Amino acid sequence: MGQWGWAAEKTKPDDGLGVSALAQVALSLLLVIAAIAGLAWLVKKMQHFQPMSQSSMRVVASLALGPRDRVLLVQVGEQQVLLGASPGRINMLHVFAEPVIEADTATTTGADFSNTLAKLLKQKSS
Missing domain, CATH: 1.20.5 (Single alpha-helices involved in coiled-coils or other helix-helix interfaces)
Structure with missing residues (x-):
């Protein structure tokens, strides 16, 4: 080299x-x-x-009003409460004196709940 x-x-x-x-x-x-x-x-x-506990609060039925808004029927103890839920906000719409839908036999289909809600609103307005 x-x-x-x-x-x-x-x-x-x-x-x-x-x-x-x-x-x-x-x-x-x-x-x-x-x-x-x-x-x-x-x-x-x-x-x-959901955990299998005996919770005193549960959603009995729900109905979608739009892509982000829902109406919920919630069982709290022995009372049922109708709630309006949207992103960032929940409003109490009505507290029922007696159960509208039995929590044990409730169906979560929107058609049944919407029919029941329509009947209740007609009764309330009359």
């Missing part, structure tokens, strides 16, 4: 990121994203399960 011999030697640059390392990072990232998505799905499903 001559005077510039050290510069003439070809060395392979070591970039540290081979194909296998890149594939391993991508696979790890996919596994983390899949785990986050799976946990989010599980948490969403677990919110639908």
